Each structure stands twice: as C-alpha cells, then as structure tokens.
Amino acid sequence: MDEQIVVAGALISQGALLVAQRDRPAELAGLWELPGGKVAPGEDDGAALARELHEELGVEVRVGARIGVDVTLNATMTLRAYRVALTAGSPRPHDHRALRWVTVDDLRGLDWVPADRAWVDDLAAAMRSE
Numbered sequence: 299m300d301e302q303i304v305v306a307g308a309l310i311s312q313g314a315l316l317v318a319q320r321d322r323p324a325e326l327a328g329l330w331e332l333p334g335g336k337v338a339p340g341e342d343d344g345a346a347l348a349r350e351l352h353e354e355l356g357v358e359v360r361v362g363a364r365i366g367v368d369v370t371l372n373a374t375m376t377l378r379a380y381r382v383a384l385t386a387g388s389p390r391p392h393d394h395r396a397l398r399w400v401t402v403d404d405l406r407g408l409d410w411v412p413a414d415r416a417w418v419d420d421l422a423a424a425m426r427s428e
Contacts, residue, residue, distance in 0.1 A: 302375045305347040306334035306414065307382040308365050308421055309389070310428050314399040315421060318354070320411060321395045329411045332379055333394065347380055354394065357387035366420035369413045377413050381424060402426060 309316040318333040320326045335350035337343055344361035351359050362381040369377040391397045400408060402425045405418050 300374075303337040303343060303346075304335065304371065304375055304377045305337055305343050305350065306332035306377060306379045307347050307351050307359060307361070308332055308379055308417075308424060309351075309359065309382050309384060310425055311384065311399075313425055313428050314401055315405070315425055316355075316389055317398050317400055317408065318391065318394040319396040319398070321393070326411050328395070328409070330398070330408050331411045331414045332417070334379075343378065343380065347382065351382065354392055355387070355389040355397070356392055357389050358385045359383060360385050365424055366417035369416045371413055379414075379417055379420075 317330045320329050320331060333351060333354050334347055335354070337346035347361050348359055351357055359382040362383060365379040365381055371377050389397050402422050405422055
C-alpha cells in the first residue's frame with residue numbers, strides 16, 4: 299500500500315503562530331493543530347498544502363521550508379510540517395471550530411493533537427527567529 303502524506307502549515311506572523319481547533323473526529327475534537335490535509339495523488343507537498351489552506355482557511359500562502367521531523371500517524375500515513383507565509387486573504391475557520399494566534403509562551407500549554415506535539419520545540423525556534 300502506498301504511503302499517504304499529510305501536510306501541515308505553520309503560519310507565523312509577528313512572532314505568533316496560527317493554530318486551528320479540530321471539530322472532528324470525536325477523539326480529536328477540541329484539540330489544536332497546525333491546519334493542513336492529505337496530499338492527493340500526483341500532487342506535491344507544497345501544492346497540497348496551499349490547496350488545503352485555501353479550502354480550510356480561505357487564504358493563499360507561499361510554502362517554505364520544512365519544520366521538524368516527519369511524524370508517523372499509523373502504518374500508512376506520515377505527517378510533515380512546512381513554514382508558510384500568507385500572501386492573500388485573512389484566515390477564517392471554514393473546517394475548524396476556531397482559529398487562534400498563539401505566542402511562544404503559549405505553545406507548551408496548548409492542548410495539541412498528539413501528532414503535532416512533536417513539533418513544539420521546532421515551532422518555538424521558528425517563532426523566535428521571525
């Protein structure tokens with residue numbers, strides 16, 4: 299079976315990171331994550347992430363460098379994060395309960411989905427370098 303890649307975007311602006319609160323599935327509802335989604339067949343990571351963020355947030359982004367390590371979700375799915383820069387639009391929660399801008403000081407206390415927790419240190423470093 300082919301590996302399914304899931305991409306997530308770290309949108310950092312003025313030292314703050316945009317996080318999205320899951321609405322589903324039930325076991326993840328209410329937890330926070332970097333927004334994103336699955337890479338479709340024939341799509342590269344960057345194109346998939348730009349498409350997903352347009353669908354989920356109503357924004358256009360430029361996809362930059364990888365952040366952190368790949369996170370294994372299960373036997374066939376791998377999650378990876380990228381830094382993204384907003385190029386058009388204002389983020390709105392089309393597919394999430396809520397959106398929130400958080401600071402470096404907020405990262406550790408946030409109720410993250412388990413997979414995204416692996417990137418907290420990398421996200422903090424990226425936010426500090428902004």
